[in-house]
Amino acid sequence: MSTYKVPTMAEMAASGDSPEILFWVGCAGSFDDRYKTVTQAFVKILNKVGVSFAVLGPEEACTGDPARRAGNEFLFQMQAVANIQVMNGYEVKKVVTACPHCFNTIKNEYPALGGNYEVIHHSQFLQQLINDGKIILQGGGEFKGKKITFHDSCYLGRANDVYEAPREVIKALDVELVEMKRCRTKGLCCGAGGAQMFKEPEPGNKDINIERTEEALATGASTIAVGCPFCLTMMTDGVKNKDREHDVKVYDLAEMLARDMGI
Template structure:
C-alpha cells in the first residue's frame, strides 16, 4: 500500500535532498481541528500532483504575526529570527502556505530580518497547478452548478493585492461564483485580523463575523469559500450563529479542490 508522503526538511536534508517547496503549515494548520483538515487536503493534492515538497514539522514556530499586530515587536522578532535561522539553514527558496497571515509576514516582513524567499499563497499555487493542467478536475463533483461566494481575506486581498487567484480556483470547479457587495478591495474583514482572533471583541452593537456572514448568506450561496484559517473559523461561527449550518457550508479552497479530485 502506498501511503501519503509528508517528508520534513530534516529528513530531506539527512538524505541530501532539497525539495522544491517548503509547505509552511502555520499554527492553525497544525493545531486547529477544523483547519487540520485543510492542511491534510492540501498535502493530498501535493502528493497527487507529485510536487517535491517538505514541511518543517516540529521545527516550525508561529511566524509572530499576531504578536506584531498586537504591538509586541520584541516577541515577533524573536519568532521571526528563529524561523529565518531554521529556513536559511535548510536553504529554503520557495514557501507555500495556506495562511494569508503567514504569507504576508514571511513574504513582506521576513526580508528585513534576513529571510528572503519566494512566497506564494496556496490559492496562487492551486491556480498555477490548474493552469498547467496538473490538477485534473472532475468538474462534475458536488459543487457543479452550485452558487458559491468567496470571502476575501484582508491579508491576501488588500494587504497583498491577490484577488483573482482564489476566484480562478473556484471558477475551475464549474460553479456559479456569486460576489458579495463588499468584495475584493472593498471586502469586509471577518473580524479576526490584527490579533483580534485571540481576544474578545471590544464593546459594540454587533460582532464583525455576524455582519459578514449575513452578507454572505444574502447572496443565496450554498457554500462560502475562504482562503484563510481565521476567516474559516469566523465564518463557520457566523453560519452557526445564524443556524444555517445544515444548508450552508464553509470551505477552504484546498478542500474544494481535493473533494473535486476525489481525494
C-alpha cells in the same frame, strides 16, 4: 500500497535532498482541528500532483504575526529570527502557505530580518497547478453548478493585492461564483485580523463575523469559500450563529479542490 508522504525538511536534508517548495503549515494548520483538514487536503493534492515538497514539522514556529499586530515587536522578532535561522539553514527558496497571515509576514516582513524567499499563497499555487494542467478536475463534482461566494481575506486581498487567484480556483470547479456586496478591494474583514482572533471584541453592537456572514448568506450561496484559517473559523461561527450550518458550508479552497478530485 502507497500512502501519503509528508516529508520534513530534516528528513530531506538527512538524505541529501532538498524539496522545491517548503509548505509552511502555520499554527492553525497544525493545531486547529477544523483547519487540520485543510492542511491534510492540501498535502493530499501535493502528493497527487507529485510536487516535491517538505514541511518543517516540529521545527516550525508561529511567524509572530499576531504578536506584532498586538504591538509586541520583541516577541515577533524572536519568532521571526528563529524561523529565519531554521529556513536559511535548510536553504529554503520557495515557500507555500495556506495562511494569508503567514504569507504576508514571511513575504513582506521577513526580508528586513534576513529571510528572503519566494512566498506564494496556496490559492496562487493551486491556480498555477490548474493552469499547468497538473490538477485535472473531473467536472461534475459535488460543487458543480452550485452557488459559491468567496470571502476575501484582508491579508491576501488588500494587504497583498491577491484577488483573482482564489476566484480562478473556484471557477475551475464549474460553479456559479456569486459576489458579496463588499468584495475584492472593498471586502469586509471577518473580524479576526490584527490579533483580534485572540481576544474578545471591544464593546459594540454587533460582531464583525455576524455582519459578514449575513452578507454572505444574502448572496444565496450554499458554500462560503475562504482562503484563510481565521476567516474559516469566523465564518463557520457566523453560519452557526445564524442556524444555517445544515445548508451552508464554509470550506477552504484546497478542501474544495480535494473533494472535487475525490481525495
